[in-house]
Amino acid sequence: MPKEGAKCGELQPSGNIAPAGPYWHYAIDRARSLGIDMTGGVGGNTFPNTTLAHVLLEWAFKQNPSQQHHLAEKIFEAFYAKEIFLDLDALVALASQTGYDGEVARKWLLSQKGEAAVKASARKSGVSGVPFFIINGEGVFSGAQDPTTFEQAFAQAVRERPLPARLPAVLYPATIHCMGAKELKQTLLTRGADPMDVREMIEKDELVQALMEQQRSSLASLPAKRLKALLAQQTRESQQQQGKAPFAGVEKKDLIQALLQGEEETEETGEPPLGYCTPDGRCY
Secondary structure: OOOOOEEOOOEOOOOOEOOOOOHHHHHHHHHHHOOOOOOOOOHHHEEOOOHHHHHHHHHHHHHOHHHHHHHHHHHHHHHHOOOOOOOHHHHHHHHHHOOOOHHHHHHHHHHOOOHHHHHHHHHHHOOOOOOEEEEOOEEEEEOOOOHHHHHHHHHHHHHHOOOOOOOOOOOOHHHHHHOOHHHHHHHHHHOOOOHHHHHHOOOHHHHHHHHHHHHHHHHHOOOHHHHHHHHHHHHHHHHHHHOOOOOOOOOHHHHHHHHOOOHHHHHHHOOOOOOOEOOOOOEO
16 A cells, blocks of 8 residues: 555556445444444545554554553544545544644654554564454454354463463552451452461451562562563553653662552651541541
């Protein structure tokens, strides 16, 4: 596909002829039954090269992963329903509508820095078009499939390449201190603590300490790469809430401490952690 896109019905350098019109109209009724509008025509009478859209979605995930899906939906809606040609300006506008910084997105797309990585990722996974489905790290098939095909692919992935256990969300010390004894015990059990050990714990302080130690031990078992990914997610959330600067440490012990921030300060000063609320309503 040329970077500028392909005109409807036009002969391409590859020798293929671009579709004469909206090739997705065969699915209008099926899409409508699922609440999806696919009645639009071809924006600008031209099919876009979607590399920029993929680069934008990759960038969006790194900025704020929780909104990436909404941006993808807007891109699909623009193409299939609103006859919008997905050029640079259109993509930037869609990013802005989804809550991303449009000017930052524009600069990134203009820099072309993300294109090589997106193309390399596609080649590595065997992706030549969309939709393409990767399950547990391996490309399995392209195009819309029957639900049974997905069920079989999921079952095969579980047998042949199961994912590692997902680490529970990291709990801040403030959150742990605010939990009641019953909730602390339940959390310890859910996260794999020995039931006999938990049963013997009576005082809330020892439950709090046990959960903190359990969490620290779980983090210590992870490779540094995964710790950095967890910290990157935590930092994004902190930046949105508190304007906090990214953590620059590289040692594994520093990464763990940063994920469990506030714990050492609480132990040294004897003061409740930031965000802790006492039963009488005093908050720190």
